[in-house]
Amino acid sequence: MNALPDEWLDIASLDAVPQRGARLVKTAHGCVAVFRTGDNKVFALDNACPHKKGPLADGIVHGSEVTCPLHNWVISLETGAVQGADEGQVETYPARVEDGRILLDVAFLKRRDAA
Amino acid sequence: MTQKLVVIGAGMASGRVLEHLFDAEADFDVTLFNAEERGNYNRIMLSPVLSGEKTYEDIVTHDADWYDANGVTCHFGDHVTAIDRAAKTVTSQDGTVAYDKLLIATGSAPFIIPVQGKDLPGVITYRDLDDTNAMIEASEKGGKAVVIGGGLLGLEAAAGLAERGMDVTVLHLMGHLMERQLDEAAGFLLRGDLEKRGITVKCRASTVAILGEDKVEAVLLEGDEVLEADLVVMAVGIRPETRLATDAALSVARGVEVNTQLQTSDPDIFAVGECVELDGQLFGLVAPLYDQAKVLANTLMGTPDVFTPKELSTKLKVTGCDLFSAGDFEEAEGREDIVFRDPARGVYRRLVLEDDVVVGAVMYGDTADGNWFFGLIRDKTDISDMRDTLIFGPAYQGGAPSDPLSAVAALPRDAEICGCNGVCKGQIEDAIAAGATDLAAIKATTKASASCGTCTGLVEQVLAVTLGDDFVIPTDASICGCTDMTHEDVRRMIKSQELKSMPAVWQECGWKTSCGCHICRPALNFYLLADWPLEYQDDPQSRFINERKHANIQKDGTFSVVPRMWGGITTPDELRAIADAADKFAVPTVKVTGGQRIDLLGVKGEDLPAIWDDLNKAGMVSGHAYSKGLRTVKTCVGSDHCRFGTQDSTGLGIKLEKILWGSWTPHKLKLGVSGCPRNCAEATCKDIGIVCVDSGYQISIGGAAGMDVRETELLCQVATEDEVIDVIKAVTQSYRENGKYLDRIYKWMAKVGLDWIQEQVADLENRAALAARFDLSQSVYRKDPWAEHVAEASPYQALADLTLEAAE
Ligand code: SRM
Ligand SMILES: Cc1cc2nc3c(=O)[nH]c(=O)nc-3n(C[C@H](O)[C@H](O)[C@H](O)COP(=O)(O)OP(=O)(O)OC[C@H]3O[C@@H](n4cnc5c(N)ncnc54)[C@H](O)[C@@H]3O)c2cc1C
Ligand code: SF4
Ligand code: FES
Numbered sequence: 001m002n003a004l005p006d007e008w009l010d011i012a013s014l015d016a017v018p019q020r021g022a023r024l025v026k027t028a029h030g031c032v033a034v035f036r037t038g039d040n041k042v043f044a045l046d047n048a049c050p051h052k053k054g055p056l057a058d059g060i061v062h063g064s065e066v067t068c069p070l071h072n073w074v075i076s077l078e079t080g081a082v083q084g085a086d087e088g089q090v091e092t093y094p095a096r097v098e099d100g101r102i103l104l105d106v107a108f109l110k111r112r113d114a115a
Numbered sequence: 116m117t118q119k120l121v122v123i124g125a126g127m128a129s130g131r132v133l134e135h136l137f138d139a140e141a142d143f144d145v146t147l148f149n150a151e152e153r154g155n156y157n158r159i160m161l162s163p164v165l166s167g168e169k170t171y172e173d174i175v176t177h178d179a180d181w182y183d184a185n186g187v188t189c190h191f192g193d194h195v196t197a198i199d200r201a202a203k204t205v206t207s208q209d210g211t212v213a214y215d216k217l218l219i220a221t222g223s224a225p226f227i228i229p230v231q232g233k234d235l236p237g238v239i240t241y242r243d244l245d246d247t248n249a250m251i252e253a254s255e256k257g258g259k260a261v262v263i264g265g266g267l268l269g270l271e272a273a274a275g276l277a278e279r280g281m282d283v284t285v286l287h288l289m290g291h292l293m294e295r296q297l298d299e300a301a302g303f304l305l306r307g308d309l310e311k312r313g314i315t316v317k318c319r320a321s322t323v324a325i326l327g328e329d330k331v332e333a334v335l336l337e338g339d340e341v342l343e344a345d346l347v348v349m350a351v352g353i354r355p356e357t358r359l360a361t362d363a364a365l366s367v368a369r370g371v372e373v374n375t376q377l378q379t380s381d382p383d384i385f386a387v388g389e390c391v392e393l394d395g396q397l398f399g400l401v402a403p404l405y406d407q408a409k410v411l412a413n414t415l416m417g418t419p420d421v422f423t424p425k426e427l428s429t430k431l432k433v434t435g436c437d438l439f440s441a442g443d444f445e446e447a448e449g450r451e452d453i454v455f456r457d458p459a460r461g462v463y464r465r466l467v468l469e470d471d472v473v474v475g476a477v478m479y480g481d482t483a484d485g486n487w488f489f490g491l492i493r494d495k496t497d498i499s500d501m502r503d504t505l506i507f508g509p510a511y512q513g514g515a516p517s518d519p520l521s522a523v524a525a526l527p528r529d530a531e532i533c534g535c536n537g538v539c540k541g542q543i544e545d546a547i548a549a550g551a552t553d554l555a556a557i558k559a560t561t562k563a564s565a566s567c568g569t570c571t572g573l574v575e576q577v578l579a580v581t582l583g584d585d586f587v588i589p590t591d592a593s594i595c596g597c598t599d600m601t602h603e604d605v606r607r608m609i610k611s612q613e614l615k616s617m618p619a620v621w622q623e624c625g626w627k628t629s630c631g632c633h634i635c636r637p638a639l640n641f642y643l644l645a646d647w648p649l650e651y652q653d654d655p656q657s658r659f660i661n662e663r664k665h666a667n668i669q670k671d672g673t674f675s676v677v678p679r680m681w682g683g684i685t686t687p688d689e690l691r692a693i694a695d696a697a698d699k700f701a702v703p704t705v706k707v708t709g710g711q712r713i714d715l716l717g718v719k720g721e722d723l724p725a726i727w728d729d730l731n732k733a734g735m736v737s738g739h740a741y742s743k744g745l746r747t748v749k750t751c752v753g754s755d756h757c758r759f760g761t762q763d764s765t766g767l768g769i770k771l772e773k774i775l776w777g778s779w780t781p782h783k784l785k786l787g788v789s790g791c792p793r794n795c796a797e798a799t800c801k802d803i804g805i806v807c808v809d810s811g812y813q814i815s816i817g818g819a820a821g822m823d824v825r826e827t828e829l830l831c832q833v834a835t836e837d838e839v840i841d842v843i844k845a846v847t848q849s850y851r852e853n854g855k856y857l858d859r860i861y862k863w864m865a866k867v868g869l870d871w872i873q874e875q876v877a878d879l880e881n882r883a884a885l886a887a888r889f890d891l892s893q894s895v896y897r898k899d900p901w902a903e904h905v906a907e908a909s910p911y912q913a914l915a916d917l918t919l920e921a922a923e
Contacts, residue, residue, distance in 0.1 A: 012914045020630065020656040023914035034914060038630045055672040058660035058720075060633035067633035069660040069668055074633075102914075 008096070008103040014040065017102070022057035022066070025104070032093060033057035034102060035077050037064055042102050043077035044095040050075075050088030120415070121146045121205055121214035123195045123359065128388030128404040129220035130155035130176055135412030137185045143415070145187045146212055148205070151243055152192035154182060159401060161247045162432050165275030171244060198363040200381055216415060219360055219371060219379070219386040223353035223399070228263070232325030238347045241272045250348065254279040258345035261285075261334045263322055265292040267431060269350035270309065274433040276348070277314050284342055285309070286320040286334070288351075296429045296440040300456070300463050301479040307461070308436045355390045355397060368392050375421045377411040387411050393424065400427055428489045430482070439485035442492040443467070444475030455506045455622050464506055471499040484508030507622065522600075522608065522625050523576040531611040532577065533570045538563035540577055547581045554578070567853055567867040572604040595634035597626050602855040606642055615647045617654065631657075638856035641743065641779060645851045648892035661741035664911070665900045666723055669716065674723060676702075676715040677740035678730050679776065682750040682768035682788075683711030692733030700726050710747035710785070712738055724908035727901035736776075736899035743857070744779045745786075748772040749797065753790030753807065760790035762807035767836055768796075771805075774840060777897040778889070780847065781854035781863070799827045802860040803843060808832075812839045816846060816872070817861040825861050828869055831876060845876045845885035852888075 017023045017036040024031045024047060033047040033056050041064065047057050054070035064077045074083040080090035094105035120136075120143040122129050129147075136143055147154070155177040163169040182189050190207060197206045204213045225240035227233055239249050254260070254276055262273045265287030277283045285292075291302030292309075306316050321337040325347055334342045355370035366372040366380035370392030377385050387407050389398055398404060403424055413420035428441035444467045455464040462480035466473050466488065472495050476488040487509045491498060498505055507525070528541030538561050546560045557574055558565040564574045578586045593599050600608070605624055614620045620639055621631065631639065636657035643651040655663045666674035678693070693713055697705050703717040718726055727737070739746060748771050751757065753764030768788040775784070787798030788805045798804030800820040804827045806813045811834040815827035830846065833839055849872065854863040864872060876882045904911070 009917075016909070016914060018656055018910070021910075023910065026913045026916045026918050028918045031913070052670070053672070055668075055720075058664070058668060058672075060636065060659070061656065062632040062636065063629055070670065072633070 007106040008098075009106050011102045011104050014042070014097055014100050014102055017042070020061040022059075022061065024057050031055075031057070032104075034095065034104075035061055035066060037061060037077065040097065042095045042097050044093040044104055045075070045077065045080055046091045048090070049073055050082060050090060051086070056090070117142050117144050118215040119144050119146070119213060120216050120218065121148070121212055122218045122220060123148050123205065124220035124222055124356075124388070124390075125149035125151070125153075125155045125177075125189075125191070126220055126222045126388060127155070127158055127401055128222075128408055129218060131405050131408035132218065132220070132387060132412050132415075133177075133185070133187070135409055136415065139412070139416060141412070141416050143216075145185070146190070146214075147182070147187050148190045148193055148195045148207055150192070150194045151245070153244065154178070154189065154191060156244065158243070159432075161241075161244065162271035162275055164244075165247050165250060165272065166278040167275075195359060198359055198384075200363055200365075200384070203383065215383065217384045218411075219384065219390060220388045221356040221359065221390045223389040224356045225349065226352040226354050227349055228322060228351055230322055230324050232327060232331065233349070235325055235327045235331045236329070237327070237331035237345065238325060238349060241268050241348055241350050242353075250276060250346070251279065253346040254281050256345065257281060259284070259343050260346040260348065261342055261344040262348045262350060263334070264348075264350035264352070265289070265316065265318070266295065266350065266352070267293060267429065269348070270305075270436075271432055272348045272350055273309070273314050274312065274436075276346070277312055281346070283313070284315040284317065286322060286336070286342075287316070287318045288321055290318055292316065292318070293431070293438075293440075296477075297438065297479070298444055298465060298477050300465070301438060301440070301477050304461050304463055304479045305431075305436055305438060309433075312435070353389070353399065355392065357390060360386070360390075368395070370397050375410070375423070376414040377407055377422060378414065385411055385414070393422070396424055398424070400429070402427060426489070426493050428485065430485070437480055437482045439478040439482035439489075440476065441485070441489045442473070442475035444477050450474070453502075453506045456616070456618060466506060468498070468502075471497050471502075473498060473505075504625070520576055520580050522623060523573060524580045526612070532573050532607065533561075533563035533565075534607070534610055535567050535570075536562040536565065543574060543577045544581055547578060552578070552582060552586065567871055570603065570607045572601045573607045576604070594638060595632055597628040597631050597635050598624060600624055602638065605639070606646075606853075606855075609642050609646055615643065615650045617643065617657070641781065641856050644779060644896075645892070648895050662743070664720065664723065665727075665737055665739075665741060665904060666718070667741045671717075673717045673719055675740070676718050676723070676726055676730070677708065677712055677738040678735035679738040679772070680712040681772050682748055682765050684750075684765065684769065685712075689733060689735060692730060692735065696726050696729045699729065708740070710740070711749050712740075712747065714740070721911050721913070724905045724911050728905045731899070731902050731905060737901040739776065742779070743782050744777070745772070745775040745784050748775070748786040748788065749801070750788045751790050751795035753788075757790055759793060760807070761809050762790060762812065762836075764788045764790035764796065764805075764807050767805065767807075767812075767839065770836070770840065771843060774844070774893075775847065777899075778847065778851075778893060779896060780851050781856050782859045784847065784850075784860070786843075800824065801827065803827075803846065805839060805843075810834065812836070814839060814842055814846075817864040817869070819859055819861050823861070828864075830869070830873060841882060841886050842876050844889040845882040846872060848885040848889040848892075849875050851892075852885075 020038050022033045022035040031047040032044050035043045047055055049056055049068040051073050054068040056066050058069040059066040065074050067074050073086050075090055080092040082088040096103050125147050157174040157176050160174040193207045193209050195205050195207045204211050225242050239246055257280055260276045260281040260283045262269045262285045265285050273283045273285045291299050292305050323337050324335045325331055326333040326335055331344055331347050334344050357367050357371050360371040361367045371386040371390050373379055373386050373391045373393055377387055379386050388404050407422050410420045410422040426442050431438050451468045453466045465477045467475035473491045526540050530540045532540050542561050543563055546557055551557050551560050557563055564571045594602055608624050612623055614623055617639055640654050640657040644653050660668050697715055700722050702715045706714045708714045748768045750765045750768030754760035754762055785801045786803045787796040787801040789796040789798040790807050792806055798806055800818040804815050804818055813832045815829045818827035819825045850860055850863055
């Protein structure tokens with residue numbers, strides 16, 4: 001594992017995730033979806049919709065939101081909050097892009113461990 | 116007391132100075148020297164002379180009569196060689212003349228790269244009429260020309276020489292053409308347009324030497340490439356012509372240094388034009404020189420005036436290469452971009468903003484609004500109020516940014532509104548002016564919206580724009596919250612305004628969100644690929660997951676896999692391969708579908724490429740059980756086996772499925788072919804059904820057996836299989852071109868009417884044209900997505916597997 005001194009983990013090149021798309025990162029406690037928006041921001045969220053565990057990574061990304069593929073709940077990538085009339089919250093994790101690489105915070109793994 | 120004014124150089128700047136002085140009847144006795152053997156002409160029009168659009172006579176600005184009338188003593192073809200500031204004289208080849216006031220207006224000299232062979236005959240720079248004539252003469256022999264330098268001058272030279280029949284190559288040191296005026300995207304478009312005129316462009320090309328014995332023969336590039344050349348034009352840049360001033364010990368930096376009155380370090384000597392430098396700035400375009408000329412004339416006449424450099428804009432004088440650039444468009448901290456592109460039309464616009472002010476603009480392809488943007492830059496207009504629509508230019512400003520009518524208001528009069536009857540916006544406006552004030556009257560007088568009716572919304576908007584409050588638009592649901600337009604409006608805009616990309620639609624139709632939403636994007640993606648199959652690139656990210664991953668998502672996030680069984684026919688080998696795949700990937704459920712084929716349910720997303728690969732190897736392709744496109748063609752056994760069968764319903768079904776598979780349609784498309792009216796294939800509850808009869812084939816459409824159960828209605832009866840195929844291609848294409856996204860054929864039919872669809876296919880010419888457009892689209896889309904995704908499988912896998920780390 002190539003953790004950087006400041007505990008950011010280099011996951012992959014930004015190009016590995018399509019614009020307005022997502023890819024999964026497997027962890028011992030389930031999958032985390034890494035999203036890339038149209039303006040190249042990245043977000044990491046649990047890959048399970050609060051409604052019926054729909055795989056959010058398979059949804060359509062628009063602006064900084066994703067629409068769940070199973071029943072169209074809309075989730076904010078920035079806060080993980082369910083938008084509109086529905087209610088719910090998805091866990092989010094720190095993620096950022098540096099020099100074209102996607103970095104995740106190592107602490108998020110630990111937090112998931114503890115969960 | 117009349118003063119003696121001596122002017123060195125009869126160029127564009129000094130010519131303007133003299134005009135101002137004579138217009139004001141200033142009291143000067145003028146002596147004018149010019150190294151060229153002629154007086155003042157419009158240098159910037161040399162390119163049209165080179166290309167043959169103009170002659171030298173057309174571009175002369177001051178002729179002998181003018182100099183005569185104003186008492187100018189002319190020394191043309193006479194080089195000034197020295198200035199004696201103490202004696203206040205200038206010396207030329209012909210003698211010495213005294214001055215009270217001296218004006219240096221010597222312009223620039225072309226920069227010559229110091230390579231071997233630069234002095235060979237056949238190497239020409241591009242600055243004056245003599246150079247231009249030399250190029251024209253050289254081009255008469257034809258052959259190959261190499262232009263070194265892909266800036267404004269080089270490209271105008273290249274275009275002119277190409278126009279005169281030479282085989283032209285442009286060499287440019289930088290990564291893209293005109294890098295000082297254009298950014299990379301615009302440089303790319305420009306290059307494409309030049310290449311269309313047969314000009315070869317080589318960027319990052321560095322000239323090492325010019326080769327030849329007693330005249331130029333070739334150019335040697337870094338990397339040892341040799342380009343044959345009968346003519347070499349060097350257009351790599353200019354530098355101010357300052358030799359006289361330097362010799363006279365005036366203050367000279369890169370140019371002759373002046374103050375804002377255009378006065379040099381000697382109070383009796385002035386300088387104007389490209390030879391001057393003010394506060395470190397040089398001037399290479401005529402607009403600032405004309406400002407200088409006015410200020411200088413005032414200075415000479417004793418009227419206080421100050422020269423202030425302004426923002427500049429550039430255009431390229433090459434017909435067909437429409438570019439515009441102004442201001443500063445470098446990326447920098449605190450700057451933001453607004454970009455609009457339409458790759459298919461070759462249109463590109465970029466604005467650079469800093470603190471709500473436009474500081475730079477680059478435009479390519481459609482530069483009509485260039486001057487308006489230039490005005491915003493020059494006047495430092497605060498654009499915060501019109502930011503959302505700024506990039507669309509002046510036609511969109513003034514109204515509220517989300518005014519649903521602004522897009523229609525901005526359409527030109529020749530924009531086609533009604534595709535069926537070819538009615539343009541202008542005709543509708545004329546009809547309104549002649550008294551048609553509602554939809555019915557427009558229909559009656561222009562036929563607009565009188566056929567399929569999908570343009571109704573746009574016609575109503577034209578009415579509303581033209582009549583204002585006198586016309587209230589019936590409210591039709593818009594596609595989604597991103598826009599006020601309906602599906603029909605947007606489709607008409609896509610066709611009539613040739614919108615060929617999603618950003619083009621978002622911008623031209625005034626989308627309120629940056630990149631649409633999960634409702635509008637799949638619809639737009641379909642409309643664009645249906646209308647511009649060759650130009651538009653399908654966008655998987657705008658598709659529902661099933662179409663993105665070419666499998667049906669299940670409630671637990673797994674997927675189902677349904678290979679095609681053409682017309683419901685399979686073989687023992689195929690069945691074995693399906694069985695093997697089911698074993699290998701531990702498929703929990705294997706089911707026979709209602710569509711005459713086999714479904715493997717519960718496959719993990721990451722296994723999809725591998726299971727497809729196995730099925731591909733056994734000769735099977737995707738069944739598109741997930742698509743808004745062709746699903747199944749159900750058949751019965753027909754005349755092959757059945758005692759009642761009238762035609763080969765199985766064979767025809769297989770043919771149809773092989774022709775239609777892979778096509779995208781507004782909603783799913785299912786066909787059935789039954790061998791006789793007993794209708795074992797349930798053809799009359801499909802989107803398109805064929806019932807074989809003794810005399811041929813009955814084709815009916817608009818059936819359904821889902822949430823609505825409907826029987827098809829007869830479209831037509833034809834005699835041969837070939838006709839069946841043509842009619843079905845045509846009706847599918849018409850559905851695809853006109854149907855609203857997510858309307859099955861029966862819903863589309865309810866809107867446009869069976870009669871209208873019948874007309875479409877009854878007119879043989881139209882039927883053939885529709886079928887041809889269907890085939891064109893299939894040339895792109897009739898392919899197996901599974902095979903493509905097997906080759907590009909990484910998106911199906913996890914980006915990283917951290918399960919081990921977490922366990923540590
Ligand atoms: C697999 C299959 C059922 C079966 O086990 O037989 C099936 C399965 C689904 N059908 Fe169907 N339909 C299947 C034949 C049919 C038929 C029968 C037919 O095609 O002859 C119909 C009625 C005929 C018709 O379409 O008019 C049918 C009418 C529907 C409808 C209602 C459509 C409508 O316009 O009313 C939907 C919903 C929709 O498409 O929006 C639907 C949607 C679905 C979806 C895709 C639901 C979804 O979006 O997830 C189902 C996917 C299940 C899964 O988990 O994979 N399915 N579905 C059949 C696949 C046929 C094939 O080989 O491709
Ligand atoms: C092909 C071409 C296309 C162009 N297109 C554009 C365009 O589209 N837009 C734009 O804004 N600008 C364009 N320019 C640039 C524009 O022409 C110049 O900015 C402008 O001509 C400069 O004016 P000037 O009076 O300073 O110098 P010039 O017009 O060059 O005049 C200087 C004159 O001084 C003479 N001279 C020099 N030394 C001496 C001497 N010692 N004794 C006597 N005479 C001397 C020279 O022979 C010359 O005739 C173009 C230039 C060229 C060559
Ligand atoms: S309906 Fe006609 S073609 Fe179909 S099985 Fe019966 S007889 Fe044969
Ligand atoms: S599981 Fe996401 S909306 Fe139902």
